[in-house]
Every structure is written in structure tokens, then in C-alpha cells.
Amino acid sequence: MTDRPKVHVGKVVTAARASAQVKDVFNALSQIVDATRECIHIHEVESSRRARIQAYEATEVARIRAAEAVLKDYFTQAFAERRNLYEEMFVRLDRALEEENGEVLHAVVRGIVDIAKSSPLADMGDLSQIRAALDDPDQVWEF
Template sequence: MPEPARTHAAKLARPGANVITPLQGFDALNQIVNATRECIAVHQVEKTKRARLEVYETTEIARIKAAESVLRDYFAQIFAERRANFEELFTRLDTALEAQDGETINLVVRGIVDIAKSSPLADLGDLGKIREALDDPNQVWEF
């Protein structure tokens, strides 16, 4: 016996219900293209910013190292000078003690105390201003 004929049922969509028009499809494509372009543009801008920051970082590290070198040399000179002054003063103190010269002992001890009280950085000025300069992003340092 032959098979009975089958009937296929289909749902008909109402006009405008879940039907995407060619114009809507084109708008969706434009949104994707525009979003992609914007994403690429933002990526390029951020990549450029990162490159600038890397250059800035490298420059600032070089400047810090140069300043560190100058400061190390300064301290080496100042403390060498102070060491030489102290050695001379203690030599004079020993001589004054051997000679039992009270006036010279007094002067030498005062000189030792005066040098000991002063800081090598005290002659540089207000250290608070240095801190302010370090905090100022627009500060230009020249060496």
C-alpha cells in the first residue's frame, strides 16, 4: 500500500514580527564596523600613551641615576673634607693636650663640636623646598 500523503504545516510570520529588513541588517553591519574602528583607534591611542610613558620612565630613571651620581660624589667630597678637618683638629687637640694648653684645647674642642653639629646638606638650603620640587610634576631639573 502506498504511504499516505503527508502534509507539512508551516507558521506564517506576520509582517514585521521577527523579520529583519535589509536596512536593519545593514545598520547592524555598520555598528559592528564602527565599533571595530573605534576599538582600533582607542588601542592605537593607548599604545602611543604606553610608549610615551616608557620613554618618560627611561628618561626619569636616567635623570635620577645622574643625580644620584652627583650626590654620591658630593658626599664623598664633603665627608672626605670633614674627615680631613677632624683628623687635623684631633691632631691639634693631641698637641694641645701634651702641651697642657687649655686655651687651645678649648678652641679645638669648640671647632670639633661646630663641625659635628653642621650637616653637609645644611648649606644647600631648605630641604622642604627640595621635597616640594620632587612633588611638582612640572619641575625641570638641570644638572
């Protein structure tokens, strides 16, 4: 009995093929790193945009509130003046009726009608221009 050498059956991996696999792994890792960098950059850019939008929103809301306060004050004053004026006119109307003074009665009634015809908003100007300005996204409001 002679000992015969054993034959091994298997696959021999060449050095070139192993380096190709390492290259593929490195490329995949590089793609992941690049994609992560791009994602972080986009996140930073969008965060900055959101911050600018939030600052713009806060500024515009403050401007609207300031305009609202001015408008409320205007209406309070304008209608307070009208209320006082009407009260005075009706006191004069009552006095003219008591005195049976037709000439004063006519003048007072005419005054009441004239005041009723006018509106505190008429003094503000053309409201259609205000509406157009409100609809214009590029309108700059200054107070």
C-alpha cells in the first residue's frame, strides 16, 4: 500500500478578485458618506429657510397687530366724535321743537342728515387701493 497524495478540490481566490471586492466595498461606503453629507447640507439649508420664514412671519404679524391697533384707535375716536356730535344735534333738535322754531329745526335736521351721509371711512381715502395693496404680496407696509 502506497500512500498516494490527496487531491484537494476547491476554489482558488486570486489577489485581483479580492481587491475588486474591497474596491466595491469602499465605493459603497463612499456613496453612503456622500449621501449623508448631502442630506446634512440640505437639512442645514432648509433649516435656515424655515428660520427666515418664521422671522418674516413674526415681523408681518407684528405689523398687522400694529395696524390693527391704529385702526381700532381711529374707529374709537371717529365714532366717539360722531356720537358726541349726534347727541348735541338731538339736544338742539329737542330745543328747536320745544321753541317751535322751524328755521332752526330745518337746519338741525339737515345737519343730522349730512352727518349721517358721511362715513368715517370716507376720510381714509379709496378703500379699493387698500384692498389692492393687501392682495399684493410685494407690498411693503410702513408705519
